[in-house]
């Protein structure tokens with residue numbers, strides 16, 4: 530069964546634009562020194578401030594509807610973009626949302642994504658370090674409670690990262706392939722911020738299915754490659770199986786460069802902050818301090834250190850995350 534015949538609940542405004550970043554290229558040395566940079570604007574997917582999760586949720590919500598679900602349950606950090614977009618998707622599908630959000634304090638600042646979760650009136654369950662529960666255990670407990678109240682809960686894993694969620698970027702890869710074909714370009718690499726690996730699974734599977742010219746280059750936003758690579762591989766295999774195909778993966782297919790993480794998840798690096806300012810001041814595009822800023826810092830470093838040639842073309846997939854900007858105000862200036 531091809532990707533086009535998978536059940537899909539429309540949530541995103543597609544296709545997102547693929548834009549040439551001329552001013553950024555100038556700022557990085559011009560055509561003599563810097564490759565051509567195309568920005569795939571998935572920050573503009575349109576669902577409640579946009580971002581990459583809208584693509585995954587189109588397939589996940591379709592599955593939830595198919596199962597007759599009444600509540601979407603998911604999890605993430607207190608400033609999770611995925612949780613915010615899941616809460617928004619639930620509203621559009623006529624469901625409720627319950628969010629398990631990891632927080633270091635009982636009273637996190639109601640700003641950015643958390644503010645939007647509250648406006649969407651999602652049921653927010655803060656998971657504090659002392660709870661002794663994992664995110665998955667907390668979601669299971671909430672699901673049981675909701676079931677006994679007569680609801681039909683649907684659990685979406687953190688980041689929407691499973692085989693169904695991965696269809697989002699299989700479809701996204703097909704969309705991008707069409708745009709690249711129209712422009713007549715064959716990029717060498719696609720840079721993006723990699724977290725829970727569902728985006729990677731979709732992009733890598735999509736690149737294989739549609740014969741992409743580019744290498745899918747994941748820039749890690751948190752440490753811990755090993756077990757997560759196994760997870761990416763499993764997601765790809767399951768998604769391929771659901772599409773009635775098989776793919777052969779080698780270890781070079783699952784790039785997850787940990788060189789730009791810095792101190793950890795959600796802690797912006799100096800290079801990330803520089804990337805945020807540079808994109809704002811050249812292209813008037815806002816990156817975020819948790820994901821897309823770190824991914825762009827890798828691209829910039831690869832340009833400056835000569836790892837990319839000036840006659841290369843690269844794609845930067847802007848995965849969104851804009852609301853987090855407002856929760857990090859004091860770090861940004």
Ligand SMILES: *Cc1c(COP(=O)(O)O)cnc(C)c1O
Nearest residue numbers: 610724725726728820848849850
């Ligand atoms: C979730 C997210 C990512 C990472 O996607 P994964 O599928 O979890 O790897 C990247 N950027 C932003 C802004 C995100 O919210």
